[in-house]
Amino acid sequence: MNVASVTGVTPVHDRLARFDRFGAAEGVSSLGGRTFLAGALAACAMVGGGRDGLAFGQSNAAPTAAESNLPTVSFAIPAGPLDQALKGYEAATGLKVKTGISGDKLAGFTTAGLTGTYPEAEGLRVLLVGTGLQYRLDGKTMVVGMQAREDVTVQADATMPLGQFTEALKDTPQSVTVVPQFIMKEQAITTLRDSLRNVPGISLAAGEAGAQGDNLTIRGFTARNDIFLDGIRDFGSYYRDSFNYEQVEVLEGPAGIEFGRGSTGGVINQESKRPLDHKLVSGAVQLGTNLTRRVTVDVNQPVGEIGGGGAAFRMNIMGDEANVAGRDVVENRRFGVAPSLSFGMGTKSRATLSYVHQGENDIPDYGIPWLLDGPSPAKRSAYYGFRHGNFINTHDDILTLRLDHDVNEHASFRSITRFANYPRNAQITEPQVCSNGAISPTTGLLLAPTNVLNSAQLCPYNNGAPSDPSTILVNRNQITVASVENDLWQQDEALLHFRFLNIAQAVVVGVEGGREMSNPTRFTFTGVPTATLLNPNEDLPFAGTKTLSTRTHLAADSAGLFFVDTVHLGRYIDLTGGIRYDYFYTQQRQYTASTQLNTFLYRIDKKPSYRAAFVVKPTASGSVYFDYGTSFNPSAEALSLSVSTTVLPPEENETYELGSKWGFLHDRLSLAAAIFQTTKNNAKETSPANSTITVLAGNQRVRGGQVSVTGRLANQFDFIAGYAYLNSEVIASQFYPNAIGAPLANVPKQTFNVWLNRALGLRFTGGLGGNYVASRSASSTIPYVATAWTGTTPANAVVTATRLKQVPGYWAFNGVVQRPITERISLQANINNILNRSFIDEPHPSHLVPGEGRNALFGLNYKF
Template identity: 55%
Template sequence: MKSSKKLGSKVDTRSTRLAAVAMVAAAAMAPVSGRAQNLVEAGSGSADGGSGAAMQKMQRQFSIGGGSLPDVLEQYRQVTGISVRLGMPKDAAAQLRSNGISGTYADDEALRQLLTGTSLTVTFQDAHHATASIQHSDSVSVLAGLQNNLPMNKFSEDLIDTPQTVDVVPKFLIEDQGTSTLKDALRNVPGISLAAGEAGAQGDNLTIRGFTARNDIFLDGIRDFGSYYRDGFNYEAVEALEGPAGIQFGRGSTGGVINQESKVPVEPQIINIQTQFGTDATRRITADINEPMPELAAGSAFRVNIMGQEGGVAGRPFDEIRRFGLAPSVSFGLNSPTRFTLSYFHLSENDTPDYGLPWFFNQLAPGVSRHAYFGFPDENSLKTNDDILTAKFDHDFTKSIAIHSIARAANYPRTAQITEPQICSNPPASVPVGGYVSSLPTVAWNSSLTCSTLANYDPAKIVVNRNQIQTKSVEGDLWDQTEVTAHFKTFGLKHNFVGGIEGGQEISNPIRYSYTISGVDTVPTATLLNPDTTQVFSGTGYTTSVVHTKVESVGLYFVDTIKLGRLFEVSGGARWDRMDTGYSIYQPVKPPTGGTATATAVLSLVESQPTYRAAFVYKPTSHGSVYFDYGTSFNPAAESLSLSVTLTSAGLKPEENESYEGGVKYSFLNERLQVEGAVFRTEKDNARETSATDSTLTVNAGNQLVKGAQFSVVGRLPQGMDLVAGYAYLDSKVLSSPNYPTSVGFPLANVPKQTFNVFVTHKLPLKLIAGVGGNYVGSRTASSTVPYVPLTYSAAQTFAAGTSPCGATATKCYQVLSTGMKQVPGYWIFNAMVKRPLTDKLELQANVYNLLNRFYIDLPHPSHLVPGAGASALIGVNYKF
């Protein structure tokens, strides 16, 4: 027989490791910032090795109110003299809530009551010391709580008291859905819609509450400006802050911002390896390894996340995705007032890209196959090679005052050559029925030829232009953000204060090319119904522009939250930003059109703007709040690190935005079900538009409005049920537009009136866990300035000079006989998941996407349409230690 001592040692070691893994799983429900990862201990004292049996039988009166678990355990220590140690990072422990206790209990029973609903079990070492540890990992997935706060220091209040819509895509949902990209994670957030990349800037392109947020994506609270497709292998969580956010994040943020929260080193050991294999030759492996070094520098840890992926896209036979990611990080001083974290993030991508299918006036080209590919598989490519180095420093002067600083150097090089399928050149403006135009639309591959109209098209005869979008660029930034947080009282009122300064340098150096000479594309065309993907690429390419942009920025801000007793809170803040932009553009060689090289144009622009915010919160209970929020933001002319060649553009005023939001937040079932709803209104003044008479000119013109309502629910319910659902209603329209008067009253681009998402998981017999869900996205228009297009025209009509209704110098006009909205239809898609643990360390998981194999347009663009992926499946094996 084996020694019971050895056997017990093995069991204890195994239990310790399993508890560590389970603790990490629970802590992952909320991002853990490196600023506060020291172990939490309510009280202190040394173990004396004695038995606690007599203590556990004693009865005493308890009256401990509910609150954060560390605070409640400190009250328990003061009553009983028993110190309770929690082996988890401080931020993770602070997110656990206790309902408190009232009545007569034995000390051990009272402690277990205080830990009810926290997924923690307690072990008494002696009469004065106890340890609360995480239950078995199988239980954690069901019982662990929801994220209660944001790890960014900018936000001092719990989520339930934050007067703003904050949608956190929880880590358990990302894992259940098998989500690997930021784009797919955001499908779980109502009020967000996705769009295709712009001509010169590929990567994630999205709209929040009706306004573009391409430049409002952040990584750990600092702007992540690069044009690339973001992979989630190093995510702790994804946070969507909708509504006014100009105070905390600076320029942009009209509809809100997206923040990616990175994984950081923690004290428990982690080994988590995931593999996925699926349809379309998909192969993906990720590894998350964390190694603590408790004896070094008051508690240190090293963590590395690695990812490799190859595969295709269901229904798109030539799309290929090849990615590699590496993210090491090291933290020092986890158990001290001074913490330091150094992290590096690398993501490289070498894809065969796809800009999908062509428009034909106001609709998808007729008769085109959902599988059609109009590019050159051996020539088209998208290559990015992103490197981000971040250093983070935190120091607690006292329990009430701390300083936090984060510095970053980032480099985002990319090269792209992508084929954009086109049939007809877009009309310059919407023209109503009865109006006149001076010329008919032309084909995209030869501007001298008239394009067919919808009344007489023959799909078999339609020729598709293969427009080449080719660019080479390097974006980068050097940035520092330093904040002070303070908790203090004045005149008996509690203040939570955050103040900061940030600034740095951003650069963008794109080189762009063209294959069009004198209105004719030199690249071979394709037929609509049978594009030749084996055709060898050819064409005469030349450099159209070389751009250098450098922006130096600085921002100062503060937010103060004042607690007016138990029921009311008010907060307010202000920010001032300054952007100094230098911009140059030139054409270095003579173009093949017979013209001359363009002289260098040098522009400079200084923009400065204040923004403000005020909010009021009413707390009828500790589990709910009712709030009203007002905020301003602005979009500078050089927001995307680009200016127009024309000097008029350099004099543009910033777009100015005002937002109002009122909402309700409540949590139920011991913080395991969170429900929130809001109504909102955002208006943009000085909206920038391209001039209707000069495409090289950008002007301030018009007002835009989005108003609506939003509702979401997130729950980790009993019996193994998880629930995430959301709905948003957006009413958007152009209020005024001197340059495009026919767009007034029409919706903004890429703004579906309704969006809905839901995903539910539940435990089944045989240890199975199954999930099912879906997404609905309403119809969307492709352009705010050209929401509808003419479809049919009369024969040419001749007018005397000076009397033409289509221009002062025109003598021939065509009357518009019919028009159509240029929009993509709405769609439903459904997904499913099933998983089962094989052992304590191994888990098998299968995901099926687009169960009904629906054909839909996922990413619209004014010049092309990218269809969504067809039905596909992934099978994965997850190893956790």
């Protein structure tokens, strides 16, 4: 199966353990949906059993002395449901079998049966083969539970891993999708971007001038600043590797209460690996046809008891080099190390100190240029930069201390302190065929585009029809920045469970704050040689005169206080209400070289956010919910201010969502669906006639729905699928009236993902999946470009035809085949973009990044 998805049938902390296809337990921490790989329901033991759920740290391969003294018994237990088989085992042996698994969850397990004469302990072991469960002998009782091996995390309470959430996922009124670690391994995913292809409603975007890192939209609105690491904003502009992920969580819909500024369409949280209470060594080696060379190592070592509790050390290491199939010159080189140390494990007071370093040294890719309303006829492989002149260097360091204390079953506290430092140095070539030319503020349409090499003349087209493409020149715009961002942050939360007037309450009270800083120095270049559209020379020596543009120092001081209360009105109804108050003070000093002026700007925003929701639970297997929430986007959200934005109050957003989550066939089939509307009531717009004028005059809206389904059927047939429909539009605009009714930037009307997994025989397993992304437009303010005109210069040009500036939709298919060699070593082969489709993966208003061509990865996975 692909991803523990959905708008949430499964409780978020149902830690799903599976017995993998070569006999070793492998698991996943899952926020949403059922991950129904072979034996995935093993972890559901924790749902119905409350705190009776059991976990085992040792395999039962070698019987204990007590087990060896048990008598030999003749068994005749047929294949079928495990609950019936365990009753047969009790009748045959006289032993009692105890599980922490509720009856409806236990019904999801099956066994191959047991026939023949076995010692009683060995008989139970054989009966449990393939279920992911283990046993231990307690007097005359066989206690059945889960084996705690690699990647298996067991938590008795089915709650969100994020402290801001108190309820099981099926009772949480929000769409949630989770990509667990084992899915990333199965799909050979190495980056955050690729993991998000498993989430409906998300579309990827190309990097921007001020942010050369992960960029995307959630439900139609940019989420570049809504990426979190273990619940704290991960602001750095870098391309995130997945080597230290336990899982990736996407919360779509209102999230302003829990996460503060931004979060218009939702947020993304990266959940880090943490030390475990058992020894572990695992990793992988991968080689690819795109010259991938990747090694990962994951080592966990308990170090005994310190201060009355268990302690453990974990280290994750990654090295990665790869080209991009179908693209010339581009190279990605990353190194990462992530040590962590935990104390007090198994006690009421716990502490974890963790550090993550990721370094990157890439030859970056800003793809190919636009031509009129679509991608230029350039070859997919064409590289318009300079092999020896373009680079991205990042060296990110994140140090985190987390403290947890459980007072009793009614109260617990969490405190997180983080310091993060994100240095980066980049010089990137952005290919441009014609600028966006003169714009008429009265029509909001582009006039005939002008040649960036000679602004007095039109581009070399014949009334919109491209002339001989071999004669078209491409401007190599240099985007150059050297910057350091850093963050010092403190977050404290209290989780309270109590009864007031005999009504059960679950309350979260939190306070957080700190300082974020950004210090970019930007340069401009003149005299950079051009390229031809059809035959760019990437080996041409870089030439150009570098000039300082701006030097900026910005500091933002933030503080947020929030309160969320969930009231349980009996068995069937939950009511949730919350409020948050944010203080955001930004000050910026900037030196502009062209004017030799120093400017000082500042802005203070004080803004509340609200949330209200109710959940109706007609049965234990399903829920229906309604959710309302607000959020805001301050002018300095991205740690940048200008003279025009410093006087603007925040943009304001509100979201309505109606959804339902259900489990069928004893939760072997899960379905979730939601419809929603998000409105940005006062979007920022920059005047086309004067770029120094920005106003809050635009309104934008996205209406849509999404559905997710996961299932585990007969013959180890597991599947997951997700579909999202997004109807986005500009509903009001001061400067661009002709844009009203046009779709928002980088918002496909439809997205779809599917992944199927099945045993193939001879110990092989195989998976096949695909993604569909519909067409997307480049801009929400000026979505239309001139495609025909009369005249020879911008002054006398008259536009006679326009079209929407957009990229076409695409399908891409991927597959995997796996086979164990030994109990601890397996081989894996992945093929990505099986049909070698050529498509635009990441659009930007000024450039387009093609998707990677067909490539194969061959890996060896190991664990000890």
